[in-house]
Amino acid sequence: MDVPLFKERISRLRERLREKGVDCIWIVQPENRRYLSGFRATDLQLTESSGSLLINEHDSLLLTDSRYTEEASREAVGFAVKTIQNGIVKGLAGLLPDLGTRRLGFEKDYVTWGIHQELEKTLGELSPPVELVPLDGIVEEMREVKDADEIAALQASADLLSAVMGEIIDFLEPGLTERAVAWKVEELAREGGAEDLAFPSIVASGPNSALPHAVPTDRRLEQGDAVVLDLGVKLNGYCSDMTRTVFLGTPSPVLKKIYRTVREAQAAAIREIRPGLETTFVDGIARNFIKKAGFGDHFGHGLGHGVGLATHEGPRLGPRKPAVLKEGMVVTVEPGIYLPGEGGVRLEEMVLLTAGGARILTRDSHFYDW
Amino acid sequence: MDVPLFKERISRLRERLREKGVDCIWIVQPENRRYLSGFRATDLQLTESSGSLLINEHDSLLLTDSRYTEEASREAVGFAVKTIQNGIVKGLAGLLPDLGTRRLGFEKDYVTWGIHQELEKTLGELSPPVELVPLDGIVEEMREVKDADEIAALQASADLLSAVMGEIIDFLEPGLTERAVAWKVEELAREGGAEDLAFPSIVASGPNSALPHAVPTDRRLEQGDAVVLDLGVKLNGYCSDMTRTVFLGTPSPVLKKIYRTVREAQAAAIREIRPGLETTFVDGIARNFIKKAGFGDHFGHGLGHGVGLATHEGPRLGPRKPAVLKEGMVVTVEPGIYLPGEGGVRLEEMVLLTAGGARILTRDSHFYDW
Numbered sequence: 001m002d003v004p005l006f007k008e009r010i011s012r013l014r015e016r017l018r019e020k021g022v023d024c025i026w027i028v029q030p031e032n033r034r035y036l037s038g039f040r041a042t043d044l045q046l047t048e049s050s051g052s053l054l055i056n057e058h059d060s061l062l063l064t065d066s067r068y069t070e071e072a073s074r075e076a077v078g079f080a081v082k083t084i085q086n087g088i089v090k091g092l093a094g095l096l097p098d099l100g101t102r103r104l105g106f107e108k109d110y111v112t113w114g115i116h117q118e119l120e121k122t123l124g125e126l127s128p129p130v131e132l133v134p135l136d137g138i139v140e141e142m143r144e145v146k147d148a149d150e151i152a153a154l155q156a157s158a159d160l161l162s163a164v165m166g167e168i169i170d171f172l173e174p175g176l177t178e179r180a181v182a183w184k185v186e187e188l189a190r191e192g193g194a195e196d197l198a199f200p201s202i203v204a205s206g207p208n209s210a211l212p213h214a215v216p217t218d219r220r221l222e223q224g225d226a227v228v229l230d231l232g233v234k235l236n237g238y239c240s241d242m243t244r245t246v247f248l249g250t251p252s253p254v255l256k257k258i259y260r261t262v263r264e265a266q267a268a269a270i271r272e273i274r275p276g277l278e279t280t281f282v283d284g285i286a287r288n289f290i291k292k293a294g295f296g297d298h299f300g301h302g303l304g305h306g307v308g309l310a311t312h313e314g315p316r317l318g319p320r321k322p323a324v325l326k327e328g329m330v331v332t333v334e335p336g337i338y339l340p341g342e343g344g345v346r347l348e349e350m351v352l353l354t355a356g357g358a359r360i361l362t363r364d365s366h367f368y369d370w
Numbered sequence: 371m372d373v374p375l376f377k378e379r380i381s382r383l384r385e386r387l388r389e390k391g392v393d394c395i396w397i398v399q400p401e402n403r404r405y406l407s408g409f410r411a412t413d414l415q416l417t418e419s420s421g422s423l424l425i426n427e428h429d430s431l432l433l434t435d436s437r438y439t440e441e442a443s444r445e446a447v448g449f450a451v452k453t454i455q456n457g458i459v460k461g462l463a464g465l466l467p468d469l470g471t472r473r474l475g476f477e478k479d480y481v482t483w484g485i486h487q488e489l490e491k492t493l494g495e496l497s498p499p500v501e502l503v504p505l506d507g508i509v510e511e512m513r514e515v516k517d518a519d520e521i522a523a524l525q526a527s528a529d530l531l532s533a534v535m536g537e538i539i540d541f542l543e544p545g546l547t548e549r550a551v552a553w554k555v556e557e558l559a560r561e562g563g564a565e566d567l568a569f570p571s572i573v574a575s576g577p578n579s580a581l582p583h584a585v586p587t588d589r590r591l592e593q594g595d596a597v598v599l600d601l602g603v604k605l606n607g608y609c610s611d612m613t614r615t616v617f618l619g620t621p622s623p624v625l626k627k628i629y630r631t632v633r634e635a636q637a638a639a640i641r642e643i644r645p646g647l648e649t650t651f652v653d654g655i656a657r658n659f660i661k662k663a664g665f666g667d668h669f670g671h672g673l674g675h676g677v678g679l680a681t682h683e684g685p686r687l688g689p690r691k692p693a694v695l696k697e698g699m700v701v702t703v704e705p706g707i708y709l710p711g712e713g714g715v716r717l718e719e720m721v722l723l724t725a726g727g728a729r730i731l732t733r734d735s736h737f738y739d740w
Contacts, residue, residue: 041585044569048682066670067583106483113486113504114478134483183560190553199414213437215411300436312418 005149006077009036012142014057022105022133024056026092029110031309032139034237037076041068052088053079056099063091089118096123096130108134137314144306144314145328150238151352154307154330157198157240158350158361161233164188165364168231169246174223178203178216181229189233198232198239198311209245210344212301212336223249226343232311239311241332242362243348255345256370258295258337262345263367265289265335269303270349273325273333274357279315280322286335287319295337304332307350329353330361375519376447379406382512384427392475392503394426396462399480401679402509404607407446411438422458423449426469433461459488466493466500478504507684514676514684515698520608521722524677524700527568527610528720528731531603534558535734538601539616544593548573548586551599559603568602568609568681579615580714582671582706593619596713602681609681611702612732613718625715626740628665628707632715633737635659635705639673640719643695643703644727649685650692656705657689665707674702677720699723700731 013036017025027033030043033053039062041050051064051072062079064072072081084091096104104123106116116132123130146154168185182201189197204214209226221227230243245259265286273282283303290299302318307330315323317331325331331353336346351358383406387395397403400413403423409432411420421434421442432449434442442451454461466474474493476486486502493500516524537558542551552571559567574584579596591597600613615629635656643652653673660669672688677700685693687701695701704718721728 042570044682070581071585108484108487109482111483112479113476113481113483114506116483117478117504134487136484186560187557190556200412211437211440215441312414 002149003077005147006036006038009142010055010060010078013055013139016138016142017056017105020105020133020135020138022103022135024054024096024099024101024103025105025135025138027053027055027107027139029107029139031143031313032107035139035143035309037062037079039072039076039079040237041071049088054092054095054099056101059099061095063088063095089115089122092119093122093126097126101130102128103131103133105133105135105138107139108136140314143308145326146308146330146352147328150308151328151330153236153238154240154350154352155361157233157235157238158242159363160189160192160194160235161231161240161242162363164192164233165229165231165242165244165362166366168229169244169364169366172221172227172246172248174221174225174248176221177218178205178208178221179218181221182216185231192233194233194235196234198234198241201232202228202230202243204228204230204344207341207343210338210340210342212338212344212346221248224251226251226255226345228344228346230346230348237309239307239309240362241307241311241348241350242364243334243346244364244366245345245347246366247368252342254339255343256368257293258339259345259368260370261290261293261295262335262337262347266333266347266349269333269335270351270358270360273331273351273353275325275327275329275353275355277325278322279317279325280319282325283317283319286333290335290337298337298339299335300338301336304334304348306331325353327353327355372519373447375517376406376408379512380425380430380448383425383509386508386512387426387475390475390503390505390508392473392505394424394466394469394471394473395475395505395508397423397425397477397509399477399509401513401683402477405509405513405679407432407449409442409446409449410607411441419458424462424465424469426471429469431465433458433465459485459492462489463492463496467496471500472498473501473503475503475505475508477509478506510684513678515696516678516700516722517698520678521698521700523606523608524610524720524722525731527603527605527608528612529733530559530562530564530605531601531610531612532733534562534603535599535601535612535614535732536736538599539614539734539736542591542597542616542618544591544595544618546591547588548575548578548591549588551591552586555601562603564603564605566604568604568611571602572598572600572613574598574714577711577713580708580710580712582708582714582716591618594621596621596625596715598714598716600716600718607679609677609679610732611677611681611718611720612734613704613716614734614736615715615717616736617738622712624709625713626738627663628709629715629738630740631660631663631665632705632707632717636703636717636719639703639705640721640728640730643701643721643723645695645697645699645723645725647695648692649687649695650689652695653687653689656703660705660707668707668709669705670708671706674704674718676701695723697723697725
């Protein structure tokens with residue numbers, strides 16, 4: 001475990017806490033927890049947390065219960081592990097006075113109303129009382145720009161995914177069900193060392209390929225089908241995400257046309273994307289291309305999203321909410337065209353924003369040159 | 371899909387809403403959503419919901435976005451599917467006035483502080499305004515008692531798990547890593563038709579068997595090891611959960627002793643458990659047995675928990691918080707003794723509470739008769 005790396009993250013976080021005027025932050029979101037501490041456990045259910053962090057100017061504590069004490073002590077870098085007995089509310093109430101906390105920041109989109117309610121009451125009765133301050137995406141924002149270790153981890157995850165994609169494309173044949181293909185993906189990913197899939201695989205064939213978010217069904221692949229394969233693996237905590245559209249036999253002229261359009265729209269966006277541009281501008285490059293080709297009504301989602309410890313993180317590349325792209329961000333570029341009843345095409349790469357432009361992290365050459 | 375079943379659930383829910391004095395409820399928790407509607411989608415992340423329900427005295431609506439409209443329309447029984455465009459807060463604000471809602475119940479342990487904050491503001495500005503009322507476990511409580519369809523689904527899930535358990539025990543041999551065994555479990559479960567594991571498998575060998583919540587490692591199984599296998603599968607949405615402890619070769623005398631103790635403690639609890647008893651009383655049967663045998667300090671978790679659409683649900687069987695057991699509940703009975711450094715033993719069955727007592731749903735005869 002790279003100790004200086006975690007120290008540097010904590011010190012950047014402390015700067016943000018000073019800016020926000022809180023003297024301590026309570027972190028419950030699992031990827032934020034891992035990013036700051038190195039503690040790898042996942043949460044079984046929303047209501048079954050494996051731990052949380054308390055970080056102020058001088059201290060870094062990891063609060064967990066006895067099931068996770070040993071793992072946390074082994075994995076968390078520079079954190080004092082505290083085993084709590086009677087739930088998180090009493091645990092916090094016991095620790096915060098010793099830390100001298102007066103204003104405690106919390107993650108407003110991850111703490112439930114119920115826990116907040118209990119905490120507000122209990123912490124308000126302390127003397128001096130502790131005030132709860134909602135914070136919005138502080139750690140998520142830090143996570144948007146990847147450091148060298150994260151880039152290496154994302155490249156390794158993308159390499160494994162690229163290998164799985166190549167194997168699965170060779171494996172496709174008429175008669176297989178979508179579910180059988182999805183299961184093969186999982187098998188290949190796990191045999192390749194992935195601890196998990198990054199998300200449930202999309203294997204969408206024939207008419208199902210027109211559904212951007214299709215769930216694998218018992219439909220059998222047929223000659224002439226478009227098959228959208230949107231796959232992701234998780235390796236050492238880092239996610240990857242990639243899409244290919246494959247045809248079994250020769251597709252119809254309209255499917256050929258949308259394939260060409262999507263591929264050229266994607267190439268144009270990847271050619272242009274670089275630090276300093278706005279997300280909405282890059283989205284617009286692909287969107288306008290697709291619009292000019294006459295399929296503007298059939299590209300209903302954003303162009304891409306950040307990838308890291310989570311499959312979907314900031315920045316989002318869409319037609320709304322402009323944000324400036326920075327060096328070190330890793331984002332997907334994934335235009336698609338979906339014709340209901342007929343079929344759809346999506347192509348997706350993961351790219352790293354470098355000083356001069358972008359480097360594609362996913363590698364696979366199953367393309368058609370119509 | 372069994373339509374009367376879902377109608378009956380909704381009508382029981384409506385009764386509870388009247389008791390609670392709310393005229394509409396907003397359901398976001400994924401298992402509650404499935405229980406009431408039949409909509410099977412899962413949520414990719416806490417912040418990426420696949421849908422929610424609005425239920426009042428006359429209407430049942432399923433709110434989702436365009437990615438899930440088709441699946442929701444196919445699966446949700448008796449619900450009108452509404453596709454929302456600009457997020458859930460605007461979606462609710464648009465629908466609630468037409469429903470005549472004045473007091474909207476929400477799940478206090480699943481709605482985040484951030485969403486509640488936005489909703490409170492937006493709904494308070496409607497005319498007439500809509501008041502938000504926190505509700506605690508209404509649907510979770512309904513889910514504790516299983517109906518005939520659920521019992522059949524849980525038996526099917528337990529049957530598949532029992533088969534996987536038998537195969538994996540035969541597969542064990544010195545030299546295999548814990549991770550390789552865990553992966554084999556997943557393979558067998560998926561080949562057997564499971565859509566997923568119910569939870570990450572615990573395969574804890576040698577000294578690791580003393581950690582109740584061990585994560586599979588690269589440790590290789592050795593002759594003389596205790597191996598705790600705590601496994602679960604998910605079949606048609608329903609979870610199962612079962613534990614065996616297996617020895618490679620002849621265990622040490624102390625491991626034999628704790629094995630006998632755990633097995634007898636479990637048998638005593640299963641013999642006694644029946645509707646009408648308190649959860650704490652049943653926990654006490656096993657706990658006192660283990661205490662008398664001299665291992666009272668080494669059984670650090672509760673005796674069991676309900677199982678259904680979630681692996682861990684009500685009722686909890688532990689030394690605190692008494693609740694009365696009812697016919698139709700399905701719970702685990704899983705005492706354990708853990709000796710740090712030496713090894714541990716846990717045995718777990720899923721049982722259905724019947725009028726006269728309990729029926730064991732898990733079936734596997736890999737026991738030792740020392």
